[in-house]
Amino acid sequence: MTPDDSLLDFVSSVSGDQYVKVEETLGDGYVRLNVSEAERRQAKHDIRTFEDVVVEVLRNSRDAHARRIYVACSREGDTRTMTVIDDGVGVPPAMQERIFEPRVTSKLETMVMDRWGVHGRGMALFSVRSNLESAAIVASDLHKGTSMVLVSDTTALPEKADQSKWPSVERDPETGRPTVGTGPHNIVRGIVEFAVEHAELDVYFGTPTEILASMFSHARGRLDARQLLFCDDAADLPVWQRPAVAGDAAELVSLAASAGLVISERTAHRVLGGELGGLDSVFELVVPVQEPIDPKRPDIYRDRRGLRMHHNDIREFQRRLEEAFDVVSERYYLQLSGEPKVTVGRDTITVRFTVEKDD
Numbered sequence: 001m002t003p004d005d006s007l008l009d010f011v012s013s014v015s016g017d018q019y020v021k022v023e024e025t026l027g028d029g030y031v032r033l034n035v036s037e038a039e040r041r042q043a044k045h046d047i048r049t050f051e052d053v054v055v056e057v058l059r060n061s062r063d064a065h066a067r068r069i070y071v072a073c074s075r076e077g078d079t080r081t082m083t084v085i086d087d088g089v090g091v092p093p094a095m096q097e098r099i100f101e102p103r104v105t106s107k108l109e110t111m112v113m114d115r116w117g118v119h120g121r122g123m124a125l126f127s128v129r130s131n132l133e134s135a136a137i138v139a140s141d142l143h144k145g146t147s148m149v150l151v152s153d154t155t156a157l158p159e160k161a162d163q164s165k166w167p168s169v170e171r172d173p174e175t176g177r178p179t180v181g182t183g184p185h186n187i188v189r190g191i192v193e194f195a196v197e198h199a200e201l202d203v204y205f206g207t208p209t210e211i212l213a214s215m216f217s218h219a220r221g222r223l224d225a226r227q228l229l230f231c232d233d234a235a236d237l238p239v240w241q242r243p244a245v246a247g248d249a250a251e252l253v254s255l256a257a258s259a260g261l262v263i264s265e266r267t268a269h270r271v272l273g274g275e276l277g278g279l280d281s282v283f284e285l286v287v288p289v290q291e292p293i294d295p296k297r298p299d300i301y302r303d304r305r306g307l308r309m310h311h312n313d314i315r316e317f318q319r320r321l322e323e324a325f326d327v328v329s330e331r332y333y334l335q336l337s338g339e340p341k342v343t344v345g346r347d348t349i350t351v352r353f354t355v356e357k358d359d
Contacts, residue, residue: 064088217278
């Protein structure tokens with residue numbers, strides 16, 4: 001019997017089982033909850049469709065403090081494959097299998113109640129794996145994010161028939177808040193609703209090829225030349241940045257596969273050659289730009305053509321903004337939390353930096 005077990009037995013004998021939340025301490029901040037505590041945290045609904053799986057894994061990334069989440073989806077026949085890659089706190093090797101066991105969680109005191117119900121009862125990933133053909137973490141470590149691959153048999157776990165249509169998103173005319181409107185309740189709708197609910201996160205959605213190209217582009221814009229040229233082991237980098245250090249197409253194919261993204265060597269050549277650029281975030285794609293209200297009388301002679309910028313120019317602008325921010329970073333002990341957000345309006349270009357203070 002471990003000291004932790006002895007302490008739990010003592011507390012249980014004094015206070016009663018209802019006051020003991022933990023059945024087992026697993027290390028690295030993970031525990032297995034008591035049955036009574038897990039039942040107290042019962043979720044609003046169980047997994048009935050693949051769309052429910054999408055919501056659960058996105059919430060999992062959010063609760064792991066991710067700032068960016070990449071979601072790659074594909075389907076061949078009756079097999080649906082989804083890879084979710086984030087830059088959250090990551091999962092230590094010893095826990096990468098155990099987190100799929102029932103009642104295992106790292107959220108002993110931080111149970112989350114959101115629009116989808118309760119999260120943090122240690123049953124979400126257990127339920128996900130129970131309903132899928134397979135669910136596994138293929139790459140992760142502490143402070144390096146996570147890549148999780150999910151494979152579903154659509155004849156066993158159904159999904160909506162129409163998976164191509166995106167929902168409409170409009171801004172409330174009074175509050176300016178974006179609202180998801182009409183459209184099927186498919187995979188992309190779940191992702192859009194999550195992205196709108198959490199506008200502070202950068203969520204990217206596409207095919208495995210599009211997601212790999214986005215990770216490659218985003219990481220190349222963030223890593224300096226020394227990191228790109230002299231990286232001895234890609235595993236030293238966060239999961240989402242690893243493809244960026246590939247020296248040739250074969251290495252890119254290998255690094256992509258290690259992150260759960262299967263591509264051809266021909267596709268790798270296109271990514272390395274810059275033919276495939278990065279995606280815009282889901283929020284940027286679907287949420288209308290909020291125009292400032294001008295109380296002045298409209299000028300009928302004003303040029304009403306809206307300002308437009310190519311996404312490659314925006315990426316280059318973001319890269320240079322990050323370089324310029326280094327001056328402020330060194331002087332005031334700040335770090336960028338994600339890329340600078342560039343919003344192009346009719347007559348304005350707005351730049352927003354989200355920062356963290358160094359300890």
